[in-house]
Amino acid sequence: MRHSHITHLWISGVLAGFERLGLDVSALMEAESSLPENSGAAPNAGTMELGDARRLWHRAEALSDMSSLGVQLGLLQNQRASGVLMPICWHSPTPIQALRHIASFQNLISDNGVYRIREDEAQGLNHCDYVPSAHAVPPSQQQILSVITGTVLLLRAISPEDPVLAIHIPEGMAEGNISELLNVTVQPLGLDFSLQLDRARMHRPIVGRDEHLYEINLAYAEGMIRHKREGKSLREQVKQIIEQGPPALVSIEQVARALEVNKRVLQRTLAEQGSSFRQLKESLLKEKALAMLITQREDIADIAQTLGYSEVSAFHRAFKNWFGASPKQFRDIAMT
Incomplete structure (x- = not known):
C-alpha cells in the first residue's frame, strides 16, 4: 500500500461521509480540478493538494447547516480509512505511544496539520495541540x-x-453540541484546538496488543513516510x-529540462506520488492568486500579468473556474 493510497481512502471516506450527512457531493466537487480526471465523486487514485482539500471543507461548511459538521463527519469515518496507522495504534505499548505515532505519521493521511504533545507531570496531564500547516488557504x-x-474515538477504543x-x-x-455528541467537557479557549488527557491513563498498557504486528506495521x-518525503x-x-x-506559461518540458530528467520519467514519478504536473501547476496558480488578491491586495490586472496570463479576461475565466466567482467578487466576499 502506497501512502497515496491511504490518502485517497481518506478522501473517499470524507466524501462518503458528506453524502451520508445529506450534502450534495457533486456541488462540493464543483471546480475541483485537482482530483484525477476519471475520479468521479469518490476518487480511487491520486491525492488532493492541501489548498484544494481545505476549499472542499469550506464549501461543505457553506452548504451545511450543521454547527458541528466536523464531529458528525468524524463519527461516521471508517477507521480502515487511516490505513496502516490503525494497526500501529491498536498494538502500541500504551495510548501515549499511539498518540505519538499519530503525530509522526499523520501526514500519511493529510498535510492539513500536525499534533504537538506536551507533558505536564505536575498536573498529571498530557496536552495535545493541533497545529495547522501554513498555507494561503486558511484551515477549516x-x-x-x-x-x-x-x-x-481512537484513544477511547x-x-x-x-x-x-x-x-x-x-x-x-x-x-x-460538540460536548453532547462526544460526551466530553468542551471549553472555548483562544483560537486553537487541543486535547487535555489524563497522563496516568495514557501511560497504562494497552490490553491484547501484539508486539510482532506492532513492529511489522511500524516498519x-x-x-511509507520516507517515500512520501522523497515525493514531496x-x-x-x-x-x-x-x-x-511566469507560472501559467511554464510547460512540463521546461520543468523536465530544469530537473535534467526525461519528460515521461517525470510524469511517471509524479503519478506514482499520486500527483501530476497539471495538478501541481494549477495548485500553485491558485495559491499565488489568492495570496496576491487577498493578502497582498494587488490590482487584478497586475496579478494576471504576474501569473503569466496574456489577457485579464483569461485570468478571470480561470479564477471563476477554480473558485466559482470572479476575482473581484471573491475579494469583496473575503473582505466582508
Whole structure:
C-alpha cells in the first residue's frame, strides 16, 4: 500500500461521509480540478493538494447547516480509512505511544496539520495541540474538528479507561453540541484546538496488543513516510521551477529540462506520488492568486500579468473556474 493510497481512502471516506450527512457531493466537487480526471465523486487514485482539500471543507461548511459538521463527519469515518496507522495504534505499548505515532505519521493521511504533545507531570496531564500547516488557504475549523473527533474515538477504543478529560476549541463554536455528541467537557479557549488527557491513563498498557504486528506495521509506516518525503521533495522542486515562471506559461518540458530528467520519467514519478504536473501547476496558480488578491491586495490586472496570463479576461475565466466567482467578487466576499 502506497501512502497515496491511504490518502485517497481518506478522501473517499470524507466524501462518503458528506453524502451520508445529506450534502450534495457533486456541488462540493464543483471546480475541483485537482482530483484525477476519471475520479468521479469518490476518487480511487491520486491525492488532493492541501489548498484544494481545505476549499472542499469550506464549501461543505457553506452548504451545511450543521454547527458541528466536523464531529458528525468524524463519527461516521471508517477507521480502515487511516490505513496502516490503525494497526500501529491498536498494538502500541500504551495510548501515549499511539498518540505519538499519530503525530509522526499523520501526514500519511493529510498535510492539513500536525499534533504537538506536551507533558505536564505536575498536573498529571498530557496536552495535545493541533497545529495547522501554513498555507494561503486558511484551515477549516470543521476539518480540524473531524480530526480531533477521530483521535478521541481512537484513544477511547484502545485505552483501558477513557483518558480524554476535555477538548479545547476556538471561541464561537457550538461547544454544547460538540460536548453532547462526544460526551466530553468542551471549553472555548483562544483560537486553537487541543486535547487535555489524563497522563496516568495514557501511560497504562494497552490490553491484547501484539508486539510482532506492532513492529511489522511500524516498519512499514516508516518506509511509507520516507517515500512520501522523497515525493514531496520532488513536488516542491517542480513547484519552485513553475514559480520562476511566469507560472501559467511554464510547460512540463521546461520543468523536465530544469530537473535534467526525461519528460515521461517525470510524469511517471509524479503519478506514482499520486500527483501530476497539471495538478501541481494549477495548485500553485491558485495559491499565488489568492495570496496576491487577498493578502497582498494587488490590482487584478497586475496579478494576471504576474501569473503569466496574456489577457485579464483569461485570468478571470480561470479564477471563476477554480473558485466559482470572479476575482473581484471573491475579494469583496473575503473582505466582508
